Amino acid sequence: MRRLIVGGLAVVLAASLVGGPARGATQPHGYVRVDQLGYLAGERKVAYVLLDRPTKDLAFTVENAAGRQVYSGHVGVSTGSWNASYRAVYPIDISALRVHGRYRITVPGAGATSPWFRVANASDLLKPRVTDAVRFFEAQRDGDDVIASVLDRKPSHLNDRKASVYAWPRYESPDSDAIVGSTLKRIGGPVDVEGGWFDAGDFIKFAHTTAYAVDLMLVSQRDLGNRRGTLDDEARYGLRWLAKTWDPTHDALYFQVGIGSGNTAGTFFGDHDSWRLPQEDDTVKGSANRYVRNRPVFATDARPGHLAPNLAGRISAAFALAAQLDATRHPVRARRELAIAAQIYGRAKTTHVHASDVVTALPHAFYPESAWRDDMELGATELSRAAFALHDPRARLWLAQASHWARSYLAHEAGDDTLNLYDVSGLAHAELARLIHAHKTTAVIHRTRSLVLADLRAQLGRGMAHAKADPFRAGGNADDFDVASHTFGLAATAALYHRVTGSDTYDAFGTSQRDWVLGDNPWGVSLMIGVGTTYPACPQHVVANLSGSLTGHGRVLKGAVVNGPNSADLFSDGLGDFFDTGRTCPVDGVDHYAIFTGHGAQFVDDVRAWQTDEPALDFTASALLAFAEQSVG
Secondary structure (H helix, E strand, O other): OOOOOOOOOOEOOOOOOOOOOOOOOOOOOEEEEOOOOEEEOOOOOEEEEEEOOOOOOOEEEEEEOOOOEEEEEEOOOOOEOOOOOOOEEEEEEOOOOOOOEEEEEEEHHHOEEOOOEEEEOHHHHOHHHHHHHHHHHHHOEOEOOOOOOOOOOOOEOHHHHHEEEEOOOEEOOOOOOOEEOOOOOEEEEEEOOOOOEOOOOOOOEEHHHHHHHHHHHHHHHHHHOOOOOHHHHHHHHHHHHHHHHEEHHHOEEEEEEOOOOOEOOOOOOOHHHOOOOHHHHHHOOOHHHHHHHOOOEEEEEOOOOOEOHHHHHHHHHHHHHHHHHHOOOOHHHHHHHHHHHHHHHHOEOOOOOOHHHOOOOOOHHHOOOOOOHHHHHHHHHHHHHHHHHOOOOOHHHHHHHHHHHHHHHHHHOOOOOOOEOOEOHHHHHHHHHHHHHHOOOOHHHHHHHHHHHHHHHHHHHHHHHHHHOOOOOOOOOOOOOOHHHHHHHHHHHHHHHHHHHOOOOOHHHHHHHHHHHEOOOOOOOEOEOOOOOOOOOOOOOHHHHHHOOOOOOOOOOOOOEEOOOEEHHHHOOOOOOOOOOOOOOOOOOOOOOHHHOEOOEEOOOEOOOHHHHOEOHHHHHHHHHHHHHHHHO
């Protein structure tokens, strides 16, 4: 729900600014920014020092955990100014640091020292972060099968087992989730949509974002070679809920459970109208809470030739990926999963598709996606891969369709986006290129491989062009929504390109993007909770706020990835009020990141700052894929 400007949740984070400035009359002052997770031994490693003014011939040293200096050098050429207070940024290249261990960088001439970071192998550094990301999904579980050890979760929304289906409501405006009218119109049910994951910091559930997360989790699981464990358990948990949303008997796909806000008249409430733990909803009293207590379900037309193609593509991909993983050890289950995938994919509307045929959420402003051919490419590709694994004769038919949708995407939708919730072409292209390489194909399909690889290079090229103009070499737009997801998406795409082609051309860029999102940025904040020493302490997340820590230590929402910096214009009118039932965060009431606002981008660590501080399924799934692919790339 990040694009919706009216309404929405909010939470705050408290941060410690490691390596604060030592002010003096003659020397500059500033901060050293590093990837607080660390680096692989063979990677290019670049940190940055952020200074209040330009300087010359600035030296740095690196010490290990024993306090011994192990490396030294001089900073590189300035990459530019960040804001009026910090007018110079200098890179610190420590690529020569290859010995495994714990280190920190000091710039004596600026009185600045970095947080500690590690140099290690992928198994120790990156793969455990996949497990951390899974932990966030465990915290997002709804229904009866919650995990009590995660933020003291308790069963919630059990009334979803007998939910009613409602007609799509009208909204006050395209950018509002306030419903017009005194009631919702019931059109069906009861249906069982219990379980699944909360989408973000609130309690609404969406098939659109769930499918994206399951797709990326199952690709990661397959490429890591994992067949059991928490990643498999959690991906299957999401897949089971997607199976509940599919109702071919009634020609319906249930794509949303719950409403954001209530109505304009104030006669009923929605999810965003109160701040409470989810287990309270089943028994909340009062007529105005009727749609909180018994949450509405919304369906989309799933008759053959009518199903929203974006949903058909990404949901069929999820079942087809499960079939690939099950093909050898559980072939009966795999064939059942392939059958579901084929049925969903086969019902997609693919002719005379208009913007209104792309279904994500109600209102659409929650997730304003317009692309759909990338989803169809991904669905056909994963169906073909599963069919080849199961020796199904339809494998080449789906391969041909994947080629068609890839070319159609390139002709009609390829533009300025990169891998994220709204555009999965980066993943679809890599998967299709690998599939074509593995099987004999026609000349046309073989040519498709060249085309999709070219588009992968174009996507990475767009990120690199943006990074070249950014002092901290950010490939994503820090002054727009979803920068963490886009940045992890670029890191994943670079690793996928290496995996498909064997080329290391984009490896250093991919590493730099992971670095940026984990602390090598102007704010010095890791956007993944629990990674490093400075990360969001007050995420825009109801359960974390009411059941977790407000200091960033102890019971935190580990593994969650927040939106990250966003347009400073979004905060021009302040943060507004908050629910009395919420816990104030940060506890000291101080905005520790305000001095680092620059280039039109701002990061706010506050319970009300949903624009920067809300975690979500798609953000964290993008991170999970990046860690997995960089681990095996």
